[in-house]
Amino acid sequence: MKSVAGGADTRKARWERExxxxxLKKSPERKGPFTTISGRPIERLYTAEDTEAIDxxxxxxxxxxxxxTRGIHPTxxxxxxxxxxxxxxxxxxxxTNQRYKDLIAAGGTGLSVAFDLPTLMGRDPDHPxxxxxxxxxxxxxxxxxxxxxxxxxxxxxxxxxxxSMTINSPASMIFAMYLVVAEQHGADWTKISGTIQNDILKExxxxxxxIFPPRQSMRLITDIFAFCSKEVPKWNTISVSGYHIRxxxxxxxxxxxxxxxxxxxxxxYGVDAGLDVDDFVxxxxxxxxxxxxxxxxxxxxxAARKLWAEAMKxxxxxxxxxxxxxxxxxxxxGVSLTAQQPYNNVVRTALQALAAVLxxxxxxxxxxxxxxxxxxxxxxxxxxxxTQQIIAHESGVTNVVDPLGxxxxxxxxxxxxxxxxxKYWETIDRMGGMVEAIxxxxxxxxxxxxxxxxxQAVERGEKTIVGVNDFVQxxxxxxxxxxxxxxxxxxxxxxxxxLKRTRDNDAVRRTLGALKDGARGAANTMPLLLDxxxxxxxxxxxxxxxxxxxxxxxxxxxx
Amino acid sequence: xSQKIRVVIAKPGLDGHDRGAKVIARALRDAGxxxxxxxxxxxxxxxxxxxxxxxxxxxxxxxxxxxxxxxCPRVMELLKEKGLDDVQVVIGGIIPDIDIPKLxxxxxxxxFIPGTPMQQIIDFITANAxxxx
Numbered sequence: 001m002k003s004v005a006g007g008a009d010t011r012k013a014r015w016e017r018e019x020x021x022x023x024l025k026k027s028p029e030r031k032g033p034f035t036t037i038s039g040r041p042i043e044r045l046y047t048a049e050d051t052e053a054i055d056x057x058x059x060x061x062x063x064x065x066x067x068x069t070r071g072i073h074p075t076x077x078x079x080x081x082x083x084x085x086x087x088x089x090x091x092x093x094x095x096t097n098q099r100y101k102d103l104i105a106a107g108g109t110g111l112s113v114a115f116d117l118p119t120l121m122g123r124d125p126d127h128p129x130x131x132x133x134x135x136x137x138x139x140x141x142x143x144x145x146x147x148x149x150x151x152x153x154x155x156x157x158x159x160x161x162x163x164s165m166t167i168n169s170p171a172s173m174i175f176a177m178y179l180v181v182a183e184q185h186g187a188d189w190t191k192i193s194g195t196i197q198n199d200i201l202k203e204x205x206x207x208x209x210x211i212f213p214p215r216q217s218m219r220l221i222t223d224i225f226a227f228c229s230k231e232v233p234k235w236n237t238i239s240v241s242g243y244h245i246r247x248x249x250x251x252x253x254x255x256x257x258x259x260x261x262x263x264x265x266x267x268x269y270g271v272d273a274g275l276d277v278d279d280f281v282x283x284x285x286x287x288x289x290x291x292x293x294x295x296x297x298x299x300x301x302x303a304a305r306k307l308w309a310e311a312m313k314x315x316x317x318x319x320x321x322x323x324x325x326x327x328x329x330x331x332x333x334g335v336s337l338t339a340q341q342p343y344n345n346v347v348r349t350a351l352q353a354l355a356a357v358l359x360x361x362x363x364x365x366x367x368x369x370x371x372x373x374x375x376x377x378x379x380x381x382x383x384x385x386x387t388q389q390i391i392a393h394e395s396g397v398t399n400v401v402d403p404l405g406x407x408x409x410x411x412x413x414x415x416x417x418x419x420x421x422x423k424y425w426e427t428i429d430r431m432g433g434m435v436e437a438i439x440x441x442x443x444x445x446x447x448x449x450x451x452x453x454x455x456q457a458v459e460r461g462e463k464t465i466v467g468v469n470d471f472v473q474x475x476x477x478x479x480x481x482x483x484x485x486x487x488x489x490x491x492x493x494x495x496x497x498x499l500k501r502t503r504d505n506d507a508v509r510r511t512l513g514a515l516k517d518g519a520r521g522a523a524n525t526m527p528l529l530l531d532x533x534x535x536x537x538x539x540x541x542x543x544x545x546x547x548x549x550x551x552x553x554x555x556x557x558x559x
Numbered sequence: 560x561s562q563k564i565r566v567v568i569a570k571p572g573l574d575g576h577d578r579g580a581k582v583i584a585r586a587l588r589d590a591g592x593x594x595x596x597x598x599x600x601x602x603x604x605x606x607x608x609x610x611x612x613x614x615x616x617x618x619x620x621x622x623x624x625x626x627x628x629x630x631c632p633r634v635m636e637l638l639k640e641k642g643l644d645d646v647q648v649v650i651g652g653i654i655p656d657i658d659i660p661k662l663x664x665x666x667x668x669x670x671f672i673p674g675t676p677m678q679q680i681i682d683f684i685t686a687n688a689x690x691x692x
Binding site for chain 1: 572573574575577578581582584585586588594596598599600602624625626627628629653655656657672673674676678
């Protein structure tokens with residue numbers, strides 16, 4: 001890309017010869033390696049020569065203009081700050097409900113539900129695999145009754161506080177519960193907004209909370225797209241997630257490439273199901289990680305917007321600018337937090353949050369300092385939220401749109417992220433698409449390899465983790481953590497028994513039967529699930545009904 | 560004649576976060592051990608059955624979900640039932656300080672929290688695995 005044609009002496013080459021070389025002779029650089037946390041080599045200096053191939057109008061453009069590299073809003077954060085959406089959930093629905101009320105009182109502007117593993121895996125608390133897991137990593141939601149408790153006193157028709165739900169395999173079941181609770185609150189489905197994660201592809205790639213095989217899982221998702229485009233038009237039907245891919249050990253580039261390619265797969269499946277691109281793509285949103293390498297992350301977000309806009313316009317022929325505009329939530333990197341010297345995690349999180357903001361995130365979660373040890377306490381969750389408020393209201397970075405735009409380094413890095421992504425897309429396209437690539441274990445293998453390489457770099461001391469492999473402290477005092485005992489499990493078990501005694505079990509059988517029939521055929525599963533939910537069928541029962549028809553997915557583990 | 564140490568790496572419970580399990584499986588293999596990775600969602604019964612079948616000397620459990628105080632005692636109980644008392648059980652994951660003495664008390668001494676160097680785990684296993692006869 002650099003034009004050094006005919007051996008002409010560029011400015012940078014002259015500088016290297018006349019200024020740099022004598023300096024290096026006198027005082028050599030540190031040992032390095034000078035690479036990002038993802039292993040990408042970084043040069044010591046970037047100049048105008050590194051961005052010669054970039055055309056401002058075509059590749060960067062002003063904010064609010066295609067391809068949106070500098071942002072989707074012309075006013076950036078001067079118009080509206082990002083949504084401060086803290087992911088939270090533990091124990092019983094009542095305990096989590098209280099935490100939400102605390103977060104709103106502390107100035108949080110969105111809710112984000114963390115479910116426990118039995119809920120995420122479509123198992124009731126009385127299933128043998130639920131042993132010891134109920135209410136531990138999130139809130140336990142068994143039936144509509146729990147959803148009613150979770151949102152008690154929280155108005156679901158308030159456009160100022162929207163809710164995001166991190167649920168994937170049983171996304172349609174939980175979404176159906178939310179819709180029924182919204183109805184009970186008197187909210188109009190055509191007016192409510194919120195998000196379900198509903199991204200099964202990254203579950204197969206990274207987080208592994210899958211239930212059904214890939215193709216049946218994709219059908220549940222296109223059913224939601226179709227249902228929402230008519231019934232709940234403002235709902236964000238999917239949050240295509242790179243977060244978990246990154247946490248599983250991918251590089252920054254792999255996170256970007258696989259996540260956007262997952263997005264393309266969903267769009268393709270929607271189109272194949274007969275939907276018009278501009279009817280459902282504007283409701284797709286994204287979710288990225290913000291890891292510790294500051295500039296690489298910022299370049300990632302900028303490249304993401306450009307890649308998506310161009311793919312929607314050129315690959316799918318989308319005409320509505322809202323289909324081109326990539327909106328995303330960011331969470332700071334949980335995996336970067338250390339159990340050692342946990343207060344250092346506040347600093348890590350602040351830097352990662354700043355990168356997300358400089359990259360133009362639309363919504364942000366900041367992790368708490370104790371998350372390598374346990375779920376956060378009320379106090380640590382508050383510090384995490386305050387971190388965002390300090391960036392928003394004290395640092396001054398929100399005064400200007402895309403402050404790093406035009407930086408030789410950032411623009412060059414953005415271009416490199418884009419080119420690397422296009423290469424990954426070519427490979428995946430050749431395999432026939434992301435579903436096929438996953439079935440071959442391709443992205444899984446790429447992530448496992450990157451994760452091992454990083455660990456090796458840490459072991460060799462090439463990558464420093466403060467307090468872990470350097471600057472170690474031996475006289476640490478333990479901090480107080482949130483400890484979840486078995487009270488929740490016992491309570492939820494009692495409630496499940498009680499539910500099965502008091503509900504209309506004929507209605508449950510009837511609606512579950514209709515769900516199975518629908519799943520065998522081509523009916524949209526959403527209305528059938530709404531009937532099951534209204535009859536107080538449990539998450540486990542609804543998932544079991546579909547397991548019976550579709551079977552379960554089992555992966556071949558890749559080390 | 561020395562024989563390779565045989566290690567079963569298992570992910571019990573419902574959690575799918577397998578980054579740690581996979582990295583340690585590969586590190587132990589690179590350190591010369593024979594590693595059997597069970598994959599996800601293993602019950603204690605499945606793990607002990609795999610240990611018996613594979614004639615393993617060590618079980619490495621990766622648990623991040625908080626279910627360790629249910630899973631570990633059950634694994635230890637089943638090992639005793641099958642006469643596999645000499646199999647060394649180690650855990651890696653998110654284990655609160657207050658649970659460590661309780662795990663020590665049921666015979667689990669190798670407890671590795673986030674940030675533990677791989678070499679430390681390799682050394683512990685090498686020093687503590689039962690002698691192969």
